[in-house]
Amino acid sequence: xxxxxxxxxxxxxxxxxxxxxxxxxxxxxxLFADLFIARLVVAEMRALHQSGTVNSFAWVVMPDHVHWxxxxxxxxxxxxxxxxxxxxxxxxxxxxxxxRGSLWQRAFHDHAVREEEDVKEIARYIVANPLRxxxxxxxxxxxLWDATWL
Numbered sequence: 001x002x003x004x005x006x007x008x009x010x011x012x013x014x015x016x017x018x019x020x021x022x023x024x025x026x027x028x029x030x031l032f033a034d035l036f037i038a039r040l041v042v043a044e045m046r047a048l049h050q051s052g053t054v055n056s057f058a059w060v061v062m063p064d065h066v067h068w069x070x071x072x073x074x075x076x077x078x079x080x081x082x083x084x085x086x087x088x089x090x091x092x093x094x095x096x097x098x099x100r101g102s103l104w105q106r107a108f109h110d111h112a113v114r115e116e117e118d119v120k121e122i123a124r125y126i127v128a129n130p131l132r133x134x135x136x137x138x139x140x141x142x143x144l145w146d147a148t149w150l
Contacts, residue, residue: 012078015071017057017113019122020082023065025102030063037093038144041066044089053081058123058147060130067126069119082108123147 012018024031032038038061045068049056055071072078090103113119127145136142 012072013112014074017069017071017119018078019111019113019126020068020070020078020108021065021110022068022082022086022108023105025105027064031093031097031103032061032066032144033063035143037096040092040096041089042144044085044092047088048081048085053084056146056148057119058126059145060126060142061144062129062133062135067129069113069123069126078110082110 032041041061042059045056045059045066048054049070052073053076054073056068057071058067058069060067070081072081076084086104086108093103094100113122124147127139127147130136130142130145131139139145
């Protein structure tokens with residue numbers, strides 16, 4: 001099923017929290033294992049937070065994907081927010097690596113957080129991802145995460 005078909009009928013709500021996962025176009029590249037490159041991606045998440053487009057609760061940048069728990073602001077829907085994040089981060093990474101082409105897979109996974117769900121539990125799940133992947137022994141050992149609610 002084409003990506004656009006998956007998005008049909010979907011809508012996003014202002015002030016709703018979403019758990020978003022987006023993956024590199026070529027997962028085997030593991031570009032974000034390079035701390036400097038990963039920090040370019042982090043800077044774009046922070047820019048969206050600082051502009052008020054989103055309120056970031058938690059995120060982790062893994063070697064080949066990003067998990068991000070965010071709450072939408074007033075001005076933009078989820079698809080446009082993720083598109084802006086992916087475009088800006090791709091531009092910065094491609095510029096730094098002197099490369100061209102797609103950085104991210106076209107699609108992304110999102111889960112609208114329901115009222116009965118515990119946002120702190122979702123945030124803990126996100127920041128523990130490096131532990132489950134064997135990239136760190138303790139959460140504090142992994143440099144590419146943040147969880148403002150923990």
